[in-house]
Amino acid sequence: MIEVKDLYFTYPTGVEALRGINLTIDDGEFLAVMGQNGAGKTTLVKHFNGLLKPTKGEILVDGVSTQDVSVAQLARNVGFVFQNPDHQLFSETVEEEIAFALRNFGFEETVIKKQVEWALNLLDITQYRKTSPFMLSGGERKRVALASILAWDPQVIIMDEPTIGQDYQQKEKLMQFILQLNAQKKTVVVVTHDVEFVAECNPRVILMSQGKIVAGGIAEEILTDPKVVAQASIVPPQITQIFLELADLGLPTDIIDVHEASKILLGRMREKS
């Protein structure tokens, strides 16, 4: 469990990035952190694995304050996938990149080999095992970064903008995969701007603006409230936009899913004819 208690964070430059955040993330929860650029989303999640320490307030990970443990200790339980894979990757081959942390955690060679295979396969990058990560496309590098974290099987997985640079199929896979992790009771925290992605996963959502949490709830509630989303520089999902536009015809407005939308519209058309 991650508990954030009255968290304030000010960067050395004087920028006050977080201003009084209170949040509890239960084990096995799937949370999407959304909001405008510069709202403090990345700053917030960097506190979850101790990369940043609070200026005021505290973060407890499984009851232990992040002030009291090193990033290395926290990392075993909390994996962090950076927004920009280039901030994370450094090895000469994809395979070595994935094995690196496993070696650092002191796993046996046989386990490392097995975990590397598993992660390569999972993220669909087996064909690049001997390739330099820097030869790969942005989307592929992103998957290498993700594989290298998942390989050591942390309990909490934080992903900063995982869908950037991913094509549609990879995004679908990523979604299946996140839902699967979540079904295995892993805690998943995703920072994202990708409204359609969130609409398909329907996780718990918090919206941030100017260093504060301005709304929280399930995606279906949050993303379909035009006032709330505007406050966080979000645009409602396309399907929601249609229903908001047609609200005067007595159609429901809390619709984010294309299947549900088509069911409602078909029902309405049959009623009429």
Next chain:
Amino acid sequence: MAIIETRDLTYTYPGATNPAITEVSVTIEKGDFVILTGPSGCGKTTLCRCFNGLIPHFYNGNLEGEIVVAGLKVNDHKIHQIARHVGLVFQNPENQLFALSVEKDVAFGLENFAMVRDEMRKRVDWALQMAGISELSERPPHELSGGQQQRVAIASVLAMQPEIMILDEPTSFLDPVGAQKIFEVISELNKKLGITIILVEHRLDLASMYANRVIVMDEGKIVLNGEPRKIFNSEKARLIGVGIPKVTQLYQHLKIHGINLKRVPVTPQETANILREVLKHD
């Protein structure tokens, strides 16, 4: 008038065994707003690098076939000559920004063109304003957020007012409202100044309303090329795994159930208008 024309373009990176693009023949007209999409690693970025001469001049490797950009044979002209006509906004803004202030980064390209100072000042201010970052002009780019850096990268290219702008996922770090604003800016440049736009994008939901053409690549080849509605509604696009906008998906769902809307929508507003008519008249 064609502004980019390639014939049987095949390129292999140094040390690679297979070509990244194979026999690409494509014509892009002056004033087009093209979305270039397709699965990761399909050759989109490579093709863009050919359009501005980074291939073959910077990457070396082996380039076969012909390519003419803004009347220049890419093989026979240096990158700086091509750069006057083609601006490229990188996928990752950090690869592009280097100066100590946003303003200096935006002015850099103009300094290289030896533009007079007053004109340069005007251009820089205009570009900063268009990209919505006037207030960041004195800040060091490396201290900015990913989304802000992305705007700086766009402003640097905007300032040069090139005939062709290539943008490789230029809004990936931006929040949806920010992304929409950038697409509106790009669309304005396209409509008002007639700048040809090539936008590499996976998130078609936001961008497709501005484009007049969609080109889909797969395994180094161009496999679809045409009007957005036609492409999004094609079976092939679905099979390749193009991110078909949700509104087009809704159209397809309704069609399976016997409801034929009068056209394939690409925006929520358009969909709502069509549905309103159906729901009222049925």
